[in-house]
Amino acid sequence: MKTQTIIASIIGGSLIVVALLFSGGGTAAPASIQKFDNVSIQNEKQVINITAKGGYSPRVTEATANVPTTLKMKTQGTFDCSSALVIPSINYKKNLPPTGTTEIEIPPQPAGTTLEGLCSMGMYRFEIVFK
Ligand SMILES: [Cu+2]
Structure with a gap:
């Protein structure tokens, strides 16, 4: 259970970072391209x-x-x-x-x-x- 919580928070944190990256610059391209x-x-x-x-x-x-x-x-x-x-x-x-x-x-x-x-x-x- 503890491990799952940690993984969930890591994934959650990553999503927030990604969201911040995309909201930051209007012309930011997706990471894949x-x-x-x-x-x-x-x-x-x-x-x-x-x-x-x-x-x-x-x-x-x-x-x-x-x-x-x-x-x-x-x-x-x-x-x-x-x-x-x-x-x-x-x-x-x-x-x-x-x-x-x-x-x-x-x-x-x-x-x-x-x-x-x-x-x-x-x-x-x-x-x-x-x-
Ligand atoms: Cu660190």
Whole structure:
């Protein structure tokens, strides 16, 4: 029974997050047909922008493999645990400032790699899929 309650609350929480995402920007595309406009190339480096506030947005990003990458984590009045960022595969662990942009250097990732970022509790997560 306890497990079911926990699962139900997780699902409920996710639905609220999804609802907030969709209500936020009038032109937001459904997650399934995302255009990954948070990825750009600047000075021969790949730049990926992810926002941390009540979770991570976008949740899934498709990026180019085998190029040096800067991950820019943006916070804006972020006081929830998504500011406690962990990226296990590059041994990254840091408390992001409540407001600001934190740059994280990611070495070139081979195609097929999925880099996962988590809040310290593992409750919120995002993925960068390198192709
Ligand atoms: Cu958390």
